[in-house]
Amino acid sequence: MDLLIVSLASLFAGFVDAIVGGGGLILVPALFAVFPHTHPATLFGVNKSASVWGTSAATLQYARRVRIPWRPLLPAAAVCFAGAMAGAWTVTVISPDFLRRTLPLILGGVLLYTLARKDLGRQHAPRFSGRRETLAAATLGLTIGFYDGFFGPGTGSFFVFLFVRWLGYDFLHASASAKLLNVTSNLAALILFIAKGHIWWHFVLPLAAANIIGSLLGTRLALKHGSGFVRGAFILVVIALILKTSYDAWWRT
Incomplete structure (x- = not known):
C-alpha cells in the first residue's frame, strides 16, 4: 500500500512538474507522510531518483515540438x-534556514509581477542572441542550480x-x-545522495516509471494548450508554493 500511495504521488508530481515545475510539492510531502x-x-x-527521469522525459517531448535553443542551454x-x-x-556546512522566512516573500513578488503584467510570457521574443544569450542562460543556470x-523549493518556478x-x-x-x-x-x-548512501534502490524503478507517465501526460497537455495554459498553471503552482513555504516558515512547529 505504501508503494502504491507514493507511486500515485510520483505520477501526479511528474504531471505538474512537466507543465511548469513544482512536482516536489506533491511527492516530497507524500514521502514524509508515508515514511515519517x-x-x-x-x-x-x-x-x-524519480524526478530526474520525469524531467528527462519531458525534455525529450518538448524538444520534438518546441524549438529549444540548444546552443546557449547546453x-x-x-x-x-x-x-x-x-x-x-554548501548546505553541509551552512544551514539554509535563513531562507525559509524570505522565500514566501520572494515568491509573492513573482506572483504579483506575473499577475500585473497580463502580457508576460504570451509572446516568444528572446531578448538576447549569440554569446549574450549563452551568458544570460549560464548565469541563470549557475544561480538557480x-x-x-x-x-x-520553487526551483522549477x-x-x-x-x-x-x-x-x-x-x-x-x-x-x-527549464x-x-x-x-x-x-x-x-x-x-550526491547516492554517494552518501541516501537512496532506496527498490523504490527507484516504480516511482521513476510513474513519474515518467505523469510527465508525458503533462507535457502533452502543455503542448496542446500552449503558453496561456502554462501561464495559468504557473500562477497556481506559485500560489501553492507560497502557502506551503509560508506554513513551513511561520506556522509549523
Whole structure:
C-alpha cells in the first residue's frame, strides 16, 4: 500500500512538474507522510531518483515540438550541474534556514509581477542572441542550480519565471528550457545522495516509471494548450508554493 500511495504521488508530481515545475510539492510531502521516521536525506534522494527521469522525459517531448535553443542551454546546463553540486556541498556546512522566512516573500513578488503584467510570457521574443544569450542562460543556470542544491523549493518556478522575464521567452519555451536545466540540477543532487548512501534502490524503478507517465501526460497537455495554459498553471503552482513555504516558515512547529 505504501508503494502504491507514493507511486500515485510520483505520477501526479511528474504531471505538474512537466507543465511548469513544482512536482516536489506533491511527492516530497507524500514521502514524509508515508515514511515519517525515515531520514529526510533518504526521502529527498528517493524524490530525486524519480524526478530526474520525469524531467528527462519531458525534455525529450518538448524538444520534438518546441524549438529549444540548444546552443546557449547546453553550456547553461553544465554550469547548472556545477552550481547544484556547489550548493549541495554548501548546505553541509551552512544551514539554509535563513531562507525559509524570505522565500514566501520572494515568491509573492513573482506572483504579483506575473499577475500585473497580463502580457508576460504570451509572446516568444528572446531578448538576447549569440554569446549574450549563452551568458544570460549560464548565469541563470549557475544561480538557480546553486539554489536547488542548497535549498530547493520553487526551483522549477524560478527557472520558468526568469526565462520569461529576463530572456524574453514565452511560457511554453520557458518551461521547455527549464526542464533541461532542471534535469542537470536533479542529477547533481541525485549523485550526491547516492554517494552518501541516501537512496532506496527498490523504490527507484516504480516511482521513476510513474513519474515518467505523469510527465508525458503533462507535457502533452502543455503542448496542446500552449503558453496561456502554462501561464495559468504557473500562477497556481506559485500560489501553492507560497502557502506551503509560508506554513513551513511561520506556522509549523
